[in-house]
Amino acid sequence: MLRDIVIGFKLIKHSNTRKIDILIIALFLCIGVIVEISGRGLNFLGGFYIAASILCIYEQVEKVAVFTLVQSSGLKKALQTVIPVVTSFVLEIFLFTLLLIERIILINMYPENRAELLKSLFMVIVILLLCVIYSTICMKFYVVSTVIFVFMAGALSAIGNMELFRNSMSLPLLAAIGYITIVVGAASQYLISNLMYKYSFSKFVFRRLVK
Amino acid sequence: MEYTNVIEGKGINKRYGKFVLDIPSLEVPKGFATALIGENGAGKSTLMDILTGILLDAKGDLKYFGEYSAKDRENSYDVKNRIGYVGSKGYYFPQWTIREINDINKVLFDNYSEEKFMRLLNELSVFPNGGIDLKKKNSQLSDGNQMKTMLAGVFARNTDMLILDEPASPLDPLMRDVLCQMIRSYVCEGNGDKSVLFSTHNIADMENVTDYAIIIENGSIVESGFVEDLKEKYILVRGDAAQQEAISQHLYTVTASQFGFSGIMLSDDLDSIAGTGVVTEQATLSQICVAVMRHNTKLDYCPVI
Numbered sequence: 001m002l003r004d005i006v007i008g009f010k011l012i013k014h015s016n017t018r019k020i021d022i023l024i025i026a027l028f029l030c031i032g033v034i035v036e037i038s039g040r041g042l043n044f045l046g047g048f049y050i051a052a053s054i055l056c057i058y059e060q061v062e063k064v065a066v067f068t069l070v071q072s073s074g075l076k077k078a079l080q081t082v083i084p085v086v087t088s089f090v091l092e093i094f095l096f097t098l099l100l101i102e103r104i105i106l107i108n109m110y111p112e113n114r115a116e117l118l119k120s121l122f123m124v125i126v127i128l129l130l131c132v133i134y135s136t137i138c139m140k141f142y143v144v145s146t147v148i149f150v151f152m153a154g155a156l157s158a159i160g161n162m163e164l165f166r167n168s169m170s171l172p173l174l175a176a177i178g179y180i181t182i183v184v185g186a187a188s189q190y191l192i193s194n195l196m197y198k199y200s201f202s203k204f205v206f207r208r209l210v211k
Numbered sequence: 212m213e214y215t216n217v218i219e220g221k222g223i224n225k226r227y228g229k230f231v232l233d234i235p236s237l238e239v240p241k242g243f244a245t246a247l248i249g250e251n252g253a254g255k256s257t258l259m260d261i262l263t264g265i266l267l268d269a270k271g272d273l274k275y276f277g278e279y280s281a282k283d284r285e286n287s288y289d290v291k292n293r294i295g296y297v298g299s300k301g302y303y304f305p306q307w308t309i310r311e312i313n314d315i316n317k318v319l320f321d322n323y324s325e326e327k328f329m330r331l332l333n334e335l336s337v338f339p340n341g342g343i344d345l346k347k348k349n350s351q352l353s354d355g356n357q358m359k360t361m362l363a364g365v366f367a368r369n370t371d372m373l374i375l376d377e378p379a380s381p382l383d384p385l386m387r388d389v390l391c392q393m394i395r396s397y398v399c400e401g402n403g404d405k406s407v408l409f410s411t412h413n414i415a416d417m418e419n420v421t422d423y424a425i426i427i428e429n430g431s432i433v434e435s436g437f438v439e440d441l442k443e444k445y446i447l448v449r450g451d452a453a454q455q456e457a458i459s460q461h462l463y464t465v466t467a468s469q470f471g472f473s474g475i476m477l478s479d480d481l482d483s484i485a486g487t488g489v490v491t492e493q494a495t496l497s498q499i500c501v502a503v504m505r506h507n508t509k510l511d512y513c514p515v516i
Contacts, residue, residue: 010318014304014311069303069364071265072296073319074288197285198267206301 001082007075008083011064021056021063028053036099041106042116044156047124050095051131058088058135066139066201080139081193088135089186092128096178099124100171107171118169123156125178132185136192142202212437215277217241217372217406218262223271225257232257232269232430240437241277242403243422244394247410248500250508254430255410256299259376262408263296276371292322295365295373299380302361305350309343312364322369331363335389354381366393373397375409379417387413391420398422414497426500428507438496445499446481449473450489458484464502475502 015021032049039046064070065079103121107114130152137145220237232254239245249255260266262273264284273281275290284290303312309332316323332343337356349357358381365373373394379387394407411417424441426434436444445463455465455472461483465474475494476484494502 007318011315014307014315066301067304068265068296068298068301069315070319072263072291072294072298074291075319076264076291077285200266200268 001078001086004075004078005083005086008061008064008079008087011070011075011079012060015060015063017063018060021060025053025056028056036102040110040113041099041102042113042120044120044123044127047099047120048127048153050099051124051127054088054091054095054128055131055135057091058084058132059139061087062135062139063205066206077197080197081190084135085186085190085193088132088189089182092132092182092185093179096124096128096182100175100178103171118171118174121174121178122169125174125181126156127153129181129185132189133192136189137196139201139205140196140199142204214240214242216274217276218408219274219277220262221272223258223261223269223273225261225266225269227257230254230430232261234258234271234430234432237425237432238435239406239408239425240423241406242398242401243437244398244407244409244420245423245425246414246417246421247408247425247427248412248414248504249410249427250504251412253427255427256376257430258427259296259298259374259408259410263294263298263374264291265296265298288321292320293371295368295370296375297358297361297365297373297378298376303349303357305348307349308345309347309349309360310345312349312360313345316364316367320368323364324367324369328363328367331366332360335359335363335386337363355383355386358382359386362390362393366397371401371405373405373407373409375407377410377412379409379411379413384416387416391417394420414500415495418496421496424496424500426503428504433507434503441496441499442493444478445475445494445502446478447473447492447494447498448476448484448489449492450487454487454489457487458489464505475499 012018028049032046032053034046035043035049036046061084062080065076070076070079099121103117106117110117130149134145134149138149216238218237218239220234223232223234223237225232230252237258247255247258257266261269261271264281267281267285273284275284276293279287279290307315313325313328316328317325329343332338333341337352337359338344338347349360352360358378362375362378365375379390382390394409398405398407409417418438421438423437424435425432434441448458448462449471450458451471452467455462455467455474458476459465461476461480462474463476465472475498481491
């Protein structure tokens with residue numbers, strides 16, 4: 001598996017849209033970090049942009065698999081299942097840990113914002129889950145999955161039971177929920193990617209890459 | 212003739228809207244060059260995509276090299292490493308340079324030889340002025356040179372089978388001849404272990420390299436067999452208008468003009484036309500294929516008299 005991952009990353013540098021994708025990833029990360037810092041962690045959009053950058057990295061791996069030369073190779077399945085799952089899992093753990101550390105610091109600095117900080121972290125967890133599920137489906141069913149993703153991301157604002165975060169939710173509990181969600185998300189992603197494997201790439205994605 | 216199959220298929224079925232590819236049984240003999248012949252939209256590329264694992268949502272059972280299933284093909288590197296594939300659509304990124312194409316092949320396939328790839332690029336004159344421009348993008352090459360680059364990539368690997376989708380279409384007649392030689396050398400050097408399956412419209416150009424033919428029409432295999440057997444099964448007849456009338460019920464297909472007619476019929480029916488005075492000749496594979504395709508086509512324009 002490690003060999004597959006190494007090969008997968010060697011192939012990413014040959015992705016057709018790598019330059020624009022790197023720009024988008026950098027842009028999303030910058031926006032995410034700026035929103036996080038300027039909003040003192042109270043705005044979930046910071047986490048949203050950071051999660052979106054993970055989504056772009058995941059897509060980088062899958063985009064290479066679109067071309068029939070790659071599809072005719074033994075790496076086809078790994079590029080659509082194991083490699084993207086492992087990549088996004090590692091990145092999610094890393095970024096979530098960073099956000100968690102940031103929350104610990106912010107809660108110590110601004111204890112009055114504790115509930116809002118926990119809530120925004122919870123929303124980031126939900127966004128991360130949505131992103132991994134979406135990224136697994138979008139290469140095969142791009143239009144449908146994008147519509148559903150946008151709708152669900154929009155519905156995030158409905159998460160607003162502040163009482164829950166004020167009273168019964170603690171940071172360690174939320175951290176545990178976060179890590180468990182990432183593990184469950186990765187497992188779901190692996191399962192879904194295997195179920196989706198037999199379907200051809202979305203014609204929309206294919207046309208966009210081959211043009 | 213005794214032979215084994217490099218690929219066997221049972222109950223292959225794939226639906227695309229109104230089009231249905233339905234192949235109850237498929238055999239690709241081992242150690243031979245097999246041509247998959249059919250008109251546009253007959254299902255050749257779909258069948259090849261199914262065989263190479265590019266299309267995975269088709270029904271049916273496949274067996275490779277007498278032992279591997281389609282599941283084995285996807286789950287282990289062994290099968291795909293042994294099969295080289297060239298396809299016409301979306302094979303390389305248009306922006307990939309020759310250097311990148313070489314690097315990617317090197318990364319993807321253990322059995323790839325960089326030295327052989329470069330040598331083939333030279334031999335196939337991808338760059339007419341000699342030398343190799345590693346910075347040249349795939350999209351900057353002509354259709355013919357793009358195909359040559361794909362062929363160089365696949366022939367640079369040590370494989371047991373090649374599946375080539377329309378390799379001759381973008382090539383000039385001289386290069387088609389070179390392609391035939393490459394296929395023949397590949398099959399010969401395998402001593403019965405290397406096989407080629409290629410699809411083509413240019414039956415006449417590829418005839419001299421074809422050992423076995425599979426004719427596909429409207430998603431179904433309508434004829435298949437070794438070329439020698441097909442040439443025994445079908446025969447070409449020529450005659451004048453009066454003779455045509457006398458034997459018309461035995462003709463498989465016919466083309467008529469003011470000077471007479473020529474047609475294909477089954478050799479088994481030869482006794483029935485004895486004494487009519489028509490001339491019989493051995494048909495070429497091209498004539499047989501056109502006759503079989505015409506007999507089975509759904510084309511409206513079909514000049515059968």
